[in-house]
Amino acid sequence: MSNKDTRIVDIKPLATPNEIAKIYPISDELSQQITESRRIVENILNGTDHRLLAVVGPCSIHDPDAALDYSDRLKALSDMISDQFYVVMRVYFEKPRTTVGWKGLILDPDMDGSYDIEKGLKTARSLLIEIAKKGLALGCEVLDPIIPQYIDELMSWSSIGARTTESQTHRTLASGLSVPVGFKNSTSGELTNAINAIKSAAAPASFIGINKDGQTVVLSTKGNNAGHLILRGGDKAPNYYEDDVEVAKKKLYDAGINPAIIIDCSHGNSRKNFSRQKRVLRNVLDQVLWGEKAIRGFMLESNIFEGNQPICGDKSTLKYGVSVTDACIGWDETERILVHGAQLLKKAERYGGVMEVL
Numbered sequence: 001m002s003n004k005d006t007r008i009v010d011i012k013p014l015a016t017p018n019e020i021a022k023i024y025p026i027s028d029e030l031s032q033q034i035t036e037s038r039r040i041v042e043n044i045l046n047g048t049d050h051r052l053l054a055v056v057g058p059c060s061i062h063d064p065d066a067a068l069d070y071s072d073r074l075k076a077l078s079d080m081i082s083d084q085f086y087v088v089m090r091v092y093f094e095k096p097r098t099t100v101g102w103k104g105l106i107l108d109p110d111m112d113g114s115y116d117i118e119k120g121l122k123t124a125r126s127l128l129i130e131i132a133k134k135g136l137a138l139g140c141e142v143l144d145p146i147i148p149q150y151i152d153e154l155m156s157w158s159s160i161g162a163r164t165t166e167s168q169t170h171r172t173l174a175s176g177l178s179v180p181v182g183f184k185n186s187t188s189g190e191l192t193n194a195i196n197a198i199k200s201a202a203a204p205a206s207f208i209g210i211n212k213d214g215q216t217v218v219l220s221t222k223g224n225n226a227g228h229l230i231l232r233g234g235d236k237a238p239n240y241y242e243d244d245v246e247v248a249k250k251k252l253y254d255a256g257i258n259p260a261i262i263i264d265c266s267h268g269n270s271r272k273n274f275s276r277q278k279r280v281l282r283n284v285l286d287q288v289l290w291g292e293k294a295i296r297g298f299m300l301e302s303n304i305f306e307g308n309q310p311i312c313g314d315k316s317t318l319k320y321g322v323s324v325t326d327a328c329i330g331w332d333e334t335e336r337i338l339v340h341g342a343q344l345l346k347k348a349e350r351y352g353g354v355m356e357v358l
């Protein structure tokens with residue numbers, strides 16, 4: 001009796017990145033647009049572009065039609081506020097779960113445990129192309145180490161989540177990504193893992209992966225010098241306040257890293273209460289208005305309609321435009337707080353970009 005793969009119940013072949021890219025190719029023009037949006041994101045993170053990065057969008061994408069509808073609204077809004085905020089749409093297809101739960105559109109597009117991953121990859125790639133064609137920059141959480149080979153050319157920003165920031169696999173993966181990578185602090189609220197991750201990902205690495213033809217290869221990377229910290233709050237307390245930012249800045253400086261911080265207005269910072277996101281944003285903008293330069297952006301979990309809903313097996317019964325993972329703010333509120341935030345920052349330009357620091 002064989003003792004190989006004793007817990008594997010099925011092995012299926014999967015189309016290679018090149019095969020899927022052939023069905024959903026990207027034009028030179030789109031590729032150029034994405035290169036330019038990556039440059040803008042990098043400039044915001046390194047402080048040469050004064051705007052704030054606004055990573056805004058659903059907690060997770062489960063309905064491509066709703067995602068397109070959302071992206072139309074976001075594109076119009078992003079044009080209105082582009083002098084203060086550079087908007088990157090959260091197009092999150094992979095969900096890291098605390099224990100069990102739906103793991104996102106790529107792994108389980110039918111949301112019924114059938115794990116039609118090839119369908120998920122195709123849906124994700126074609127949706128990213130459709131949204132990018134509208135002129136929006138896109139950001140994804142990178143969780144599975146193989147998936148970037150299928151979609152990474154479409155991203156302008158990415159993040160490594162709180163549950164994976166400490167993982168060497170994710171740090172080396174980040175070292176080879178073509179986009180700036182934000183590392184979230186740990187779910188406990190602890191910052192050291194994310195700071196170590198920024199250092200680790202900046203170094204060249206070699207690891208096992210696949211190439212675009214699906215062959216197992218050793219990938220050797222240059223290192224990613226656009227790693228930055230995302231403060232997402234922790235189990236016990238938020239960490240978006242001025243004192244928290246001071247602590248984070250000091251830790252980054254002590255580690256030899258130039259502070260570039262994004263504040264996640266959701267998760268631990270909203271204590272998972274979506275309606276608190278606006279007060280986090282208000283506080284973040286207040287810090288920026290009083291001269292805090294290390295804050296380079298913020299993240300909002302937003303959808304067409306507020307709240308969330310459980311996944312119930314039959315996806316046709318789901319409410320349109322409502323999150324199936326963390327609760328989000330709705331579109332009207334998203335528009336209101338972003339327009340208002342941009343107006344506040346604009347007003348401050350009168351005083352040389354910031355209010356006088358007391």
Ligand SMILES: O=C[C@H](O)[C@H](O)COP(=O)(O)O
Binds near residue numbers: 100
């Ligand atoms: O952003 C999404 C969730 O917070 C993350 O995936 C964890 O979710 P869970 O605790 O519901 O599994």
Ligand SMILES: C=C(OP(=O)(O)O)C(=O)O
Binds near residue numbers: 161232267
């Ligand atoms: C999973 C996410 O966040 P975190 O890793 O902070 O829990 C997310 O931003 O979707």
